[in-house]
Amino acid sequence: MSAPSHDPQPASPTVPSSVDVAVVGAGFSGMYLLHRLRELNLSAIVFEAGGDVGGTWYWNRYPGARVDVESLAYSYSFSEELEQEYEWQERYPTQPEILSYARHVADRFDLRRDIFFETRVTAASYDEQARTWLVRTGHGDEVTARFLVMATGCLSSSKLPEIPGLDRFEGPTYHTAHWPHEGVDFTGMRVGLIGTGSSGVQSIPVIAEQATALTVFQRTPAYSLPARNRTLRPDEIADMRANYRAFRQAQRESGFGVPTPIPEKSALEVSEEERDATFEQAWESGSLVNLLTAFHDLSIDQAANDTAKRFIHRKIHQIVRDPRTAADLCPEYPVGTKRPCLDTDYYETFNRPNVRLVNLRRTPLVEITDRGVRTSDDEYAFDAIVYATGFDAMTGALTNVDIRGRGGASLKEAWSAGPRTYLGIGSAGYPNLFMITGPGSPSVLSNMVVSIEQHVDWVIDAIEHLDRQGLRTIEPTEEAQDAWVDHVNLIAGATLYPKANSWYMGANVPGKPQVFMPYAGGVGEYRKTCDEVAAQGYKGFALST
Numbered sequence: 001m002s003a004p005s006h007d008p009q010p011a012s013p014t015v016p017s018s019v020d021v022a023v024v025g026a027g028f029s030g031m032y033l034l035h036r037l038r039e040l041n042l043s044a045i046v047f048e049a050g051g052d053v054g055g056t057w058y059w060n061r062y063p064g065a066r067v068d069v070e071s072l073a074y075s076y077s078f079s080e081e082l083e084q085e086y087e088w089q090e091r092y093p094t095q096p097e098i099l100s101y102a103r104h105v106a107d108r109f110d111l112r113r114d115i116f117f118e119t120r121v122t123a124a125s126y127d128e129q130a131r132t133w134l135v136r137t138g139h140g141d142e143v144t145a146r147f148l149v150m151a152t153g154c155l156s157s158s159k160l161p162e163i164p165g166l167d168r169f170e171g172p173t174y175h176t177a178h179w180p181h182e183g184v185d186f187t188g189m190r191v192g193l194i195g196t197g198s199s200g201v202q203s204i205p206v207i208a209e210q211a212t213a214l215t216v217f218q219r220t221p222a223y224s225l226p227a228r229n230r231t232l233r234p235d236e237i238a239d240m241r242a243n244y245r246a247f248r249q250a251q252r253e254s255g256f257g258v259p260t261p262i263p264e265k266s267a268l269e270v271s272e273e274e275r276d277a278t279f280e281q282a283w284e285s286g287s288l289v290n291l292l293t294a295f296h297d298l299s300i301d302q303a304a305n306d307t308a309k310r311f312i313h314r315k316i317h318q319i320v321r322d323p324r325t326a327a328d329l330c331p332e333y334p335v336g337t338k339r340p341c342l343d344t345d346y347y348e349t350f351n352r353p354n355v356r357l358v359n360l361r362r363t364p365l366v367e368i369t370d371r372g373v374r375t376s377d378d379e380y381a382f383d384a385i386v387y388a389t390g391f392d393a394m395t396g397a398l399t400n401v402d403i404r405g406r407g408g409a410s411l412k413e414a415w416s417a418g419p420r421t422y423l424g425i426g427s428a429g430y431p432n433l434f435m436i437t438g439p440g441s442p443s444v445l446s447n448m449v450v451s452i453e454q455h456v457d458w459v460i461d462a463i464e465h466l467d468r469q470g471l472r473t474i475e476p477t478e479e480a481q482d483a484w485v486d487h488v489n490l491i492a493g494a495t496l497y498p499k500a501n502s503w504y505m506g507a508n509v510p511g512k513p514q515v516f517m518p519y520a521g522g523v524g525e526y527r528k529t530c531d532e533v534a535a536q537g538y539k540g541f542a543l544s545t
């Protein structure tokens with residue numbers, strides 16, 4: 001595996017021995033949090049494993065990497081000046097464009113001076129006497145903090161396939177989430193790529209254009225929609241700039257953090273012509289949310305969902321010329337129950353003479369060899385291997401840190417049967433520990449920037465409340481947490497989500513408990529609940545002096 005390279009950074013100042021708030025992660029969450037904490041005049045530092053700000057967009061530099069929420073919506077709302085001055089170029093910006101936005105924000109709000117880069121937090125333990133967290137880094141730094149905020153992201157702990165021989169391959173290997181900063185030129189190479197989630201779907205068409213031959217190893221096909229990406233027109237940027245406030249409000253009240261009309265019709269009550277025309281509109285629009293909300297029952301009714309499935313299957317068969325490859329690319333699980341993808345020429349790429357698909361359902365992966373990849377019926381020789389095999393999602397980045405709460409209880413052990421949180425913000429037994437977009441909140445089922453801002457604002461309000469009231473600690477009660485976990489499960493159980501083996505369920509990591517982790521009740525409803533909790537004096541949290 002190629003080592004991640006880092007951007008040069010000025011020498012870090014010394015880590016202070018004590019601060020009000022220690023933040024882990026300088027992605028979109030950690031950056032905004034730092035900005036807000038400074039406004040409260042609290043001392044705060046951020047630890048970041050990467051060499052610069054940006055989180056996901058710092059690490060995931062694979063070819064074709066883009067966000068699948070539109071740029072004007074996937075941006076901070078906290079500063080009108082920032083909204084008005086930043087020039088987005090594309091409808092769905094590339095990783096470099098988003099990273100440059102994150103860097104711009106860091107510069108504009110002078111954030112870097114309190115961020116310790118290339119510094120991984122390894123452990124954090126709660127001192128019940130002092131009521132502070134002791135945070136340790138891989139460099140041996142120690143800092144005590146009243147509050148610890150895990151702004152570690154939902155998709156930041158990458159994973160490799162669980163097969164033998166990973167270090168035997170003699171050529172270069174790359175994980176999409178640790179892509180070399182200088183890029184990779186696959187010209188003249190035979191490339192094997194494992195994994196067909198968003199990272200695979202986005203990188204496959206780009207790698208196919210360079211490589212002599214590309215072999216794609218697919219365990220589960222993705223549902224993917226053409227992104228219809230394009231350069232933004234000056235008039236739409238001007239329109240958005242004139243209407244940002246109303247748009248932001250609509251985002252906050254929406255289901256996915258992206259405003260869309262609320263569907264009124266069932267997929268089963270309309271004629272086949274009307275249904276197809278509605279799906280066709282969503283397909284043409286290049287918006288995942290338009291597809292997922294085309295009818296009100298797609299996420300809850302199998303028969304309704306089947307109509308979307310059949311529509312997409314038909315599209316795949318229309319695009320992909322080889323019928324067997326087309327059939328292999330057609331998913332069977334309900335649409336939307338694994339993260340759907342947005343692509344540019346994904347299905348078309350399988351018509352190229354230098355691209356072939358290996359269906360691992362028929363011939364499973366056996367091992368990586370010194371020459372390439374062995375499946376149950378063949379060995380494939382490569383010059384390079386790309387792992388687009390995803391993440392230990394939602395909990396991995398939290399449980400990788402040795403977090404110890406009351407009585408030295410390990411968070412990893414406390415969550416051994418699945419994550420237990422109240423609102424996805426805190427966990428009983430871990431006072432003054434906040435998670436940004438933690439499990440049990442809408443997080444990955446939403447436009448992340450909207451959910452990040454909501455959580456950061458809520459956490460800031462909570463800290464301000466404690467300080468105003470002369471209180472020292474806040475911690476979810478076991479009862480409130482149990483009720484929230486039940487509620488999250490109840491909502492998930494009323495949907496089709498649990499029907500797929502997805503990373504939402506922890507199903508991609510062998511041995512991980514299978515629990516639906518994000519909150520499926522929608523961004524707007526969830527926000528109301530969080531606001532009510534705060535308005536009722538942080539109901540469900542124990543506050544103490």
Ligand code: NA7
Nearest residue numbers: 161162195196197198199200219220339388389390391508
């Ligand atoms: P994903 O969506 O988790 O995709 C990972 C892919 O790798 C997926 O197709 C997996 O198949 C496949 N995979 C993982 N482990 C293996 C093994 N052991 N053998 C074969 N195939 C394997 O990660 P991405 O990076 O693409 O996208 C993450 C998110 O980023 C995405 O959802 C968007 O929110 C943005 P599986 O489906 O588990 O059968």
